[in-house]
Amino acid sequence: MGGTAILTVSDLSKRFGGVRALDGVSFEIREGELAGLIGPNGSGKTTAFNLITGVFKPTAGTITFRGTRVDGNPPDRNAALGMSRTFQNIRLFRDLPVIDNVMVGLHMRHGTGFWPTVLRLPVARRSEAEIRRRALEKLEMLGLAARAEQIVGSLPYGDQRKVEFARALATEPSLLLLDEPTAGMNPQETADLGRTIQRLHRELKITTLLVEHDMKMVMGICERLIVVNQGRMLASGAPAEIKADPSVIEAYLGRRRKDGHAAA
């Protein structure tokens, strides 16, 4: 697959004290693709997300996003440049309505400023209406428009995940990073969310990178997979290639053996 790189990670390393969470990892994400970042537990996937989005500063290496060096940028700077993410653990304002949770993401990116909002100036009211319209549009795409006014904490878990997804989409990012979007979901919810991610990727053409543990889902929807193991790059390729790669099989089975499970 061709395409220009929207994100380039070069020789990226992150150490926490004596732990090498990432050790010289390099990969590219191409414009428009739906890619997956996989690897056994503790292999550095979330650390990579936290470095890309700016939660952590790298110990070494560079990150280039749309032609600009972004390593070391704070998260709000990277969000303003067009990155949007979801988290392993749902981070929603549980006591607020669904629509408000989605609008928060848009306010952060397109807010009209403190005084216009407080003084309810026409510019703030106009922008509020526009923000609401865009939030509703994303909820509609996720089949949640009818639930817009419900308190988010009262929704089933799978729907709460979708609200987070809608919030990330609402900012119309150039790069969407989904950190274990199916964490805590049952197999049916997982399959449903997988189909939703694939459909929205197709419709909105947003470059998407997801970290995911559910192999069936990730193999089924991603065009390309990047595999890390113990902080290092292991492989990158189409799902069928990755599935047949002996080093990937060994990394997963080796980990299972260490954990005391049978290595089938």
Ligand SMILES: Nc1ncnc2c1ncn2[C@@H]1O[C@H](COP(=O)(O)OP(=O)(O)OP(=O)(O)O)[C@@H](O)[C@H]1O
């Ligand atoms: N803030 C931190 N402080 C210290 N060590 C950390 C920190 N974050 C991650 N680590 C360590 O870095 C390594 C990589 O962790 P990371 O969470 O990135 O892996 P992961 O591939 O996302 O794991 P999982 O699949 O279990 O979510 C692990 O050994 C972890 O214990």
